[in-house]
Amino acid sequence: MKQNLFVLMVVAFALVFTSCGKLPQVEIDEAKASLEEAKSVQADLYLADEFFALQDSLNAVVVAAETQKSKMFANYSEVKEKLTAISAQGTELVTKTGARKEEIKSDLASAQVEINNLIQENIQLLEVAPKGKEGNEALEAIKADIEGINFSVSDVPVLIGNGDLLNAQTKVEAAREKAAAINTELKTVMEKYMKKS
């Protein structure tokens, strides 16, 4: 009887001084893996804000988990829910990054078509553009610029092939701006010329 009482007291003592909850390590690892996967598909580049927000959410949940662990009676149910949500969001981010990349590729393809059309139009305009005294040098420069655009755009498929979509985007944007500027310049010259004649 006395011995039983002693054992009971030791157990009660142990219960009082140790916490009995278990850290949801599996869920934490899953959430971390999900974020790693998102990073591996370059979510930190293509959807940087969302990626960093999710990374911070994970940090916050890890802090919440340790806070529970510090308590005498840990309750990880909320932490588990959040971790599951983070894992799901990480997976979603992987999908969204893929979609974003496809969207960029599609934009790049459309932009390339637009640039090619502008180049063709510019070449046609160049042929009929008035060649005044000062116009000759300008037309020479325009021809060189068109060649430059062609050369620059020729790099784009290589960049896309290497997965360097952001660089390809910049290159295409620069080429489109230049081609459009030349187009406007030539049209303005033609308009003035038509009015004069």
Added chain:
Amino acid sequence: MKARKLFLLNIYLFVGLAVIASGYSLFYYATIKPPLEEIEMARAALAEAKGKMAGKYAGELLKEAEENFEQSIEEWKKQNNRLFIFRDYTRTAQLALNSYDRSLVALNEAEKSKNRLKYNTEIRLHKLEQKISYFEEHYETLALNPANYKLFVSGKTKFSEAIIEYKAQEYLIAAKHLLKAEEAINKAEKQAHLKLAEFYRKYPEWEKNMQMAYRLSSKGQTVILIDKLDASLIILKSGKEYKMFRVELGGNWMADKIMSGDKATPEGIYKVQVKKGRSNTKYHKALLIDYPNMEDRNRYNKLVQSGRITKNNGMGGLIEIHGEGGKGINWTDGCIAIENNEMDIVFNQCNVNTPVIIVGARQTFEEYLN
């Protein structure tokens, strides 16, 4: 009896100690808390630093902050795995504070670095823009070799890409593009400058010939003066510029005319040899000049003797001032082309033996570049 008393004493002692230990533990538990505030501060600061692109502009500092934060969490975990009366969060707190501190420094440094880079990029973009304009004004119309021209155009393209990244506030990428643009433009400018300097080597001769052109004109002769660099044909009358027209030359107009097919426009003192009306030329009207003259022949023979060219390369000839110009490019095989209506004027002003003086440039090297 004595044993029973001893047993009870032991029990009381144990219970007493347990009560004291429990009381102490409860007191400890109530007072020793994990450094949640410090850790939250560190986490928030880290998130803010990442949001403000500290990863890009203060990467090392942010890395330190991240490492400190991770170490802080690890230390916290280690303490949590101990029985709570043995937990000590001092190091956890310290690491969290270190992380917070590093994040703030990273944030501050990123802001400074970003602004500094923005400012420097802005200045460099402006300087390069001026350099591009200068190149376009002074070198673009030269008969540059295709590689040199391609270099310039690729530099201009990189410049446009740098502007796009600058506008997108991606200053690091902008700076990278800018560096490539600067390299290409500087190299293209250097090559073009060397070519121009080489071209100007003959300026003393051009100056002498120009003086002769004005002298002859002052004496009453009509003189045709052609400035290759300015791409102009000037009719001189009574020592003054009577008319000036834009000309188109050979594709290799900067070079010395040496032989047939080199597409160079000769330089020197010539005279109109034949006047060709519309029925005698496919270029509206034409004035055939007496290229090669004696000087051209001597130069050609010296080159043959030195082995730089073979006799198979003929000297060429049929250098004319003719119509059908206004194409916008230097397209002739070495002739001087002008627009038909202007050719009519030139044709009417010239007779057989009218001097045609072709110079590289009327302006000095310095005047041209300034």
